[in-house]
Structure formats: structure tokens, C-alpha cells
Amino acid sequence: MAQYKLVRFTLNGKEVEKMVDVRASLTDMLRNDYHLTSVKKGCEVGECGACNVLIDGEAFNSCIYLAVWADGKNIRTLESLTGPDGEISDIQQAFMEESAIQCGFCTPGFIMTAVEILETKKLYTRDELRKLLSGHLCRCTGYENILNAVEKTMKRRLGVPVE
Amino acid sequence: MYDMKALYEATSVENAVELRLEHPEAQIIAGGSDVLVQMREGKRAGKELISIYGLDELRGITIDENENIRIGSLTSFSHITRDPIIQKYINVLGEAVDMVGGPQIRNIGTIGGNTCNGVTSADSASTLHAWEAIVELTGKNGVRRLPIKDFYIRAGQVDIRVEDGEIQTAILIPKASYENTFGHYIKYAMRNAMDIATLGCSVNVRLSEDKKTIERARIAYGVAGPVPMRAPHAEAVANGQPISMELIDRFGLAVLEDINPRDSWRASKAFRQHIAVEMAKRCLFESIRLAGGEL
Numbered sequence: 029m030a031q032y033k034l035v036r037f038t039l040n041g042k043e044v045e046k047m048v049d050v051r052a053s054l055t056d057m058l059r060n061d062y063h064l065t066s067v068k069k070g071c072e073v074g075e076c077g078a079c080n081v082l083i084d085g086e087a088f089n090s091c092i093y094l095a096v097w098a099d100g101k102n103i104r105t106l107e108s109l110t111g112p113d114g115e116i117s118d119i120q121q122a123f124m125e126e127s128a129i130q131c132g133f134c135t136p137g138f139i140m141t142a143v144e145i146l147e148t149k150k151l152y153t154r155d156e157l158r159k160l161l162s163g164h165l166c167r168c169t170g171y172e173n174i175l176n177a178v179e180k181t182m183k184r185r186l187g188v189p190v191e
Numbered sequence: 192m193y194d195m196k197a198l199y200e201a202t203s204v205e206n207a208v209e210l211r212l213e214h215p216e217a218q219i220i221a222g223g224s225d226v227l228v229q230m231r232e233g234k235r236a237g238k239e240l241i242s243i244y245g246l247d248e249l250r251g252i253t254i255d256e257n258e259n260i261r262i263g264s265l266t267s268f269s270h271i272t273r274d275p276i277i278q279k280y281i282n283v284l285g286e287a288v289d290m291v292g293g294p295q296i297r298n299i300g301t302i303g304g305n306t307c308n309g310v311t312s313a314d315s316a317s318t319l320h321a322w323e324a325i326v327e328l329t330g331k332n333g334v335r336r337l338p339i340k341d342f343y344i345r346a347g348q349v350d351i352r353v354e355d356g357e358i359q360t361a362i363l364i365p366k367a368s369y370e371n372t373f374g375h376y377i378k379y380a381m382r383n384a385m386d387i388a389t390l391g392c393s394v395n396v397r398l399s400e401d402k403k404t405i406e407r408a409r410i411a412y413g414v415a416g417p418v419p420m421r422a423p424h425a426e427a428v429a430n431g432q433p434i435s436m437e438l439i440d441r442f443g444l445a446v447l448e449d450i451n452p453r454d455s456w457r458a459s460k461a462f463r464q465h466i467a468v469e470m471a472k473r474c475l476f477e478s479i480r481l482a483g484g485e486l
């Protein structure tokens with residue numbers, strides 16, 4: 029028999045509530061109930077990072093996270109980065125400028141981890157960034173351009189010259 | 192959707208114990224990074240789960256009244272690495288768990304799950320063995336504490352008494368283990384991220400006041416046998432001895448009397464033995480250096 033639970037949480041800045049099947053992953057709920065399709069279904073076993081979202085400011089693979097655990101949390105997906113008139117954010121712009129996107133499947137996941145990194149307001153070395161981004165697989169870009177985009181945005185936000 | 196029969200969400204440790212007694216077939220889920228993956232693979236399909244993920248009382252790191260470092264079982268890897276108590280007294284543990292999977296796995300994975308799974312390759316396990324950690328379990332008869340080496344029974348099997356409704360509530364590092372002690376962990380894997388250890392080695396030392404003698408050396412491995420293990424022969428070689436490169440070499444070779452790695456698709460036994468010696472030497476060298484010794 030199906031078992032449901034009421035969850036209340038903040039989703040991309042809005043208070044929401046939903047009766048959710050306890051068997052659902054957070055990916056299932058965000059895609060099926062809220063149509064947030066930036067949250068991709070890739071491996072579904074925590075390996076690739078395509079389903080990554082921010083929960084209370086930390087990056088989590090939503091495919092291995094129970095939807096019921098969302099209760100009381102603050103959840104952000106890529107959709108939260110768009111401005112009121114649909115403008116994109118600096119990190120998204122940098123991904124375009126640096127050709128850090130090819131097919132785009134890995135992009136929302138990478139960008140949400142980048143948001144977590146940028147919100148620490150720290151200046152990381154290239155090697156540190158590589159480690160911080162290592163929970164994502166990209167089959168297209170070869171990663172260098174993604175690193176460039178994150179590094180550039182980090183430096184711009186911190187007022188450090190970008191060479 | 193996961194193929195799950197039912198989910199019970201614990202509201203307190205006491206409630207978790209009650210739920211365990213009521214549903215003895217159900218399995219505990221903490222962060223779920225093992226459980227949910229196994230459920231998807233079909234290994235745990237159709238099971239009932241008791242979620243303890245919401246129990247914030249099991250998160251965080253403190254120093255208790257007996258000066259043990261107390262790590263709540265639900266503390267995530269990333270929180271362990273960033274914690275000031277860990278950084279001050281047992282930094283090697285923070286470094287070891289910073290090698291688990293990737294950043295998102297380190298945000299969800301807990302130290303409780305990493306030990307209760309009974310897995311020899313678990314990145315926290317060798318360091319916890321080398322620091323003689325104490326495992327705290329809470330069940331219907333109250334709290335039970337046991338040394339981590341007794342907690343591991345065999346591969347995938349730890350001493351948690353389901354019939355008593357037990358769950359793991361903390362891992363303690365005794366003062367006798369961390370006082371004046373410095374350690375180093377090496378994870379040997381094919382990739383730098385998102386890979387399971389081919390072999391893991393954790394060493395720590397306490398030096399004499401003049402920093403010329405090893406008062407106490409401890410070493411433990413993951414993947415050198417079915418469960419994480421110490422290397423007592425190697426420790427005996429180093430204990431009480433003046434520091435020298437020659438001692439480090441002898442220490443490394445002595446581990447071969449203790450460990451028993453196997454052939455697997457990841458690496459052969461011979462290769463694991465070869466790197467075990469090298470890792471022991473490098474870990475001891477680095478531990479001595481961190482403790483202020485000269486080489």
C-alpha cells in the first residue's frame with residue numbers, strides 16, 4: 029500500500045508543501061511535482077552529479093536523497109538563479125563565454141556546486157577547484173572550460189584580476 | 192521511486208530504538224549513500240527502512256566529560272573535516288574522510304554509516320582503528336561501548352544487536368589516543384576522486400619530549416584483509432626506538448607479517464603487499480614530521 033507524507037519546505041525562495049510518496053527520491057519530487065527539469069536523471073546512484081541541488085547551502089545528489097527529508101529544508105535548483113525578467117546569472121554567463129557547455133546535461137549540476145563554492149567567498153587555487161568540482165562527470169567538455177568558467181566567476185566576484 | 196516496502200522516520204534516539212524493536216526486519220538508513228544505492232541495485236529491494244537522518248542530536252563534535260572526542264554518528268564527512276576540534280586533535284581523520292567519493296557524497300555520507308556498513312575499504316575505518324576509537328551503541332538496555340576492533344565481526348558484519356534495538360550513536364576518540372599524537376593517512380586508488388581505496392593506510396605517532404624517539408606508533412589498514420586491521424608487528428618494531436630512516440624501512444617491511452590482502456579485480460595480492468610496505472613508510476615518515484621529529 030502506498031505511504032504518503034506531508035512535507036513543507038522552501039523551494040527556490042518560496043514556501044511550498046506537498047503530499048509525497050515516501051518511496052520518491054528528491055529528484056522524483058522536484059521533476060515530477062515541481063517540473064524543475066534542470067535536475068537531471070543521470071546515473072541515479074550518486075556517481076555523476078547531474079541531479080545535484082543545494083540543500084541549506086550544501087550540494088547534494090538528489091537521486092540518493094529521500095523526498096521526505098526535504099521537510100523543513102531550504103532547497104535551491106538551477107531555476108533559482110534566473111532573475112525576475114529571465115536574466116541569467118554571472119556563473120551561467122561565464123559557462124557560455126568559456127564554452128563550458130556542449131550537450132548541457134551536466135551543466136545544472138556543475139553550476140549548483142559552483143554556487144556553493146562561490147558562496148564561501150574564498151579564493152581557491154586551480155587544484156582546489158578541481159577537487160571541489162570532482163563530484164561531477166562531463167562526457168563532452170574535458171572539464172578545462174568548466175574550471176575556467178568557475179575560476180573566472182570566483183575571481184570576478186572577489187575583485188581579483190582575471191588573466 | 193525506490194523499491195521500498197515502508198519507511199519509519201525516527202523522532203528521537205529512544206524512538207529509533209522502539210521502531211527497531213517493533214520492526215526487526217527493517218534496516219536503518221542514515222545518509223543513505225550505501226542503502227539507497229543498494230536498493231536501486233536490487234540488493235535491498237522491497238525492504239522496510241527506519242530513517243534516523245532527521246536526528247540532529249546525533250550530529251556534531253564535542254569533548255565529553257572524560258575528555259574523549261565525541262563524534263555524533265550522523266556527522267557528515269564534510270562537517271568532520273571542517274570541525275575545529277578535529278583539526279586540532281585528530282586532523283588525519285578530517286583528511287581521511289575528505290577522500291571519500293566527491294563533495295556531494297561527503298555532504299550526505301555519515302561516519303556512522305561508514306563504520307556500520309562493516310566495509311574494509313571505508314575511508315574512516317583505518318584511522319579509527321589506528322586511534323583505538325570506541326563505538327557507542329544505544330539500545331533498550333541503555334548505552335554499550337566497545338573498542339572498534341571488536342565492533343567489526345567479519346566483512347559487512349558489525350556487532351549491533353538488532354534484538355536490543357541498537358543503533359550506533361557516537362564514535363569516541365579517547366584522550367590517551369589523541370594527546371600529543373600526530374598521524375597521516377594515504378588512500379591508494381586509481382582515481383583521485385570518486386573511487387574506492389585499493390588500499391588505505393593510517394599511521395600515528397607520539398614522540399619523546401626531545402623528539403628523538405618514537406614513544407608509541409600505531410598503524411592500521413583498510414583492504415589489507417576482510418575487515419580493517421592493525422599491524423602489531425610493525426608497531427612493535429617502532430615502539431621505543433630512536434628515529435632513523437633505517438627504522439622506517441624496518442617498520443614498513445614488518446607489516447607483511449600482519450596483513451593478508453587478497454587478489455581482486457582492483458589489484459593483485461602481490462601489488463597490495465608492495466604498496467602496503469611503501470605506504471607504511473611514507474605514513475610513518477609524515478607522522479614523525481608532523482610530530483616535530485627530524486629525519
Ligand SMILES: Cc1cc2nc3c(=O)[nH]c(=O)nc-3n(C[C@H](O)[C@H](O)[C@H](O)COP(=O)(O)OP(=O)(O)OC[C@H]3O[C@@H](n4cnc5c(N)ncnc54)[C@H](O)[C@@H]3O)c2cc1C
Binds near residue numbers: 073218224225243314
Ligand atoms: C558515489 C559514491 C562514492 C562513494 N565513495 C566512497 C569512498 O570513496 N570511500 C568510502 O569510504 N565510502 C564511499 N562511499 C560509500 C558511502 O558514502 C559511505 O560508506 C558512507 O559513510 C555511508 O554513510 P551513510 O550515512 O550514507 O550510510 P547509509 O547508507 O545510511 O548506511 C550504511 C549502513 O550502515 C547502517 N547504519 C548507518 N548508520 C547507522 C547507525 N547510526 N546505527 C546503526 N546502523 C547504521 C545502515 O543500516 C547501512 O547498513 C561512496 C558512496 C557513493 C554513492
Ligand code: FES
Binds near residue numbers: 069
Ligand atoms: S543522477 Fe544523481 S548522481 Fe547521477
Ligand code: FES
Binds near residue numbers: 130131135165168
Ligand atoms: S556538456 Fe555534455 S556532459 Fe557535460
